[in-house]
Amino acid sequence: MTQQHAGPHAGPGATPGHRHARPAARRRSAYPYWLYLPAGVVYVVIFLVPTAMAFYFALTRWTLFDSEFVGLQNFRDFLAEQNLRIGFQNTIVYAVLTSGLKVVLGLLLGVLLTSRLRLRGFLRSVVFFPVLVSTVAVGITFSALLRPDTGLVDKVLALAGISGPDWLGDANTALLSVALVDVWKGVGLATVIYIAGIMSIPTEYYQAVAVDGGGAWHRFRHVTLPLSWPATYSVIILSFIGGLRSFDLIWTMTRGGPGFTSDTIASIIYKQYQAGFFGLSTAGNVILFIVVTAIVLPLNYFLGKRQVAA
Structure with a gap:
């Protein structure tokens, strides 16, 4: 009995060559x-x-x-910098603090601005507006607002009987003050990402929670929070990379001071460039690139696995 050849729609008896022809075609650009x-x-x-x-x-x-x-002499000289340890520590603290606050505030604002507010569109514009403003302009403006005694922030606190610190001149508050300004400027982008993520969640999930008698907290805990994980993943990666590389706002507001207490790796690199050590500053940029890559790649892998599991 002669064996018949498998046609294009052959079933389990088709030859391996025919079975793999279609997937290969799908993989073509x-x-x-x-x-x-x-x-x-x-x-x-x-x-x-x-x-x-x-x-x-x-x-x-x-x-x-x-x-x-x-x-490798430039690398040895840069790694021997006296303030590099402080700069590296400040860079990590700054990145963790700013990215963490952007995630929390961005999520809360995203939930608020996807609810049934009458001025929802206007409030979205207000939240996103700081993203459009130049970072240098933001730094100069807040430097004036945070001046001791004469700044608007201290004047408002004085009305309540509170004596404000030297926000940018005190080693204990300088980096924190810049980080909070960074969060104010960047939380709008995080909010937009969360709004897009929340609006893509099917309404059937919320209806199911309502049928089971769940309230607003249950909707947030069991639907919004887990299903907005792709947005959280994006915000963490983008804001953390931005925090590790941050320079312009720190330089505009404190120039790494007072002393070297708010220096980051990027500001140390710029100081070397200002002094005319171009090769040394270029080596610092390469080291910063390696540091960011070494931190972000494992973080991206871990968050990516969490996203697949979710």
Whole structure:
């Protein structure tokens, strides 16, 4: 009896070659590969080439007109910086504090601004407005508001009989003050991400909780909180990376002071650049890149597993 060949719709008896033909076809790109070429060229020219050049110049003492190869000496000098330990500690504290507050406040504001408020659209605009303002402008404005005695914040506290501290001039409050300003400026973006995540949750889940007699807390605890995890994941990653790399707001408000108490890795790098040690500052940038990568990749992996499990 002659064996019949399996057709295109063959069942379990189809040969392995036919069974794997369709999945292979599905894996093919939807567009011709040459359409990716312009984006690839931009990525190589704008990102990969400067990154490779930074790694090279980190191994040299260079100016605009000359360079001398010194190997790993720049890295040794940067790691021997007297204030690097303080800067690294401040960087971690700043990143954890700002990202944590953005997650908590962003979630609460997201829940509030997806409820049935009459001025919901206006309030969303108000919350997002600080994101649109220049970071340098925000730093200058809050530096004036937080001045001891003459600043608006201390004047308001004086009306209540409270003597405010030197917010930016006290080593105990300088970094915290800048972090709170950073949260004020960045929480709007976190809120928008949470709004998008909450609005994508099917209403059937909330209806099921209502049928079971659950109230607002049960809706938040058993529906909103777990199902908005993708938004939480995005906010944590984005805000944590931003916190680790933060420079402009810190430099505008405290310049790393008083003394070196609010220095971060980025501000230490900039001080080296100001002093004319270009190779040393480039090595610092490479070290910052490695530090951010070493922290964020495991964090991304852990949160990604949590997202799949959720």
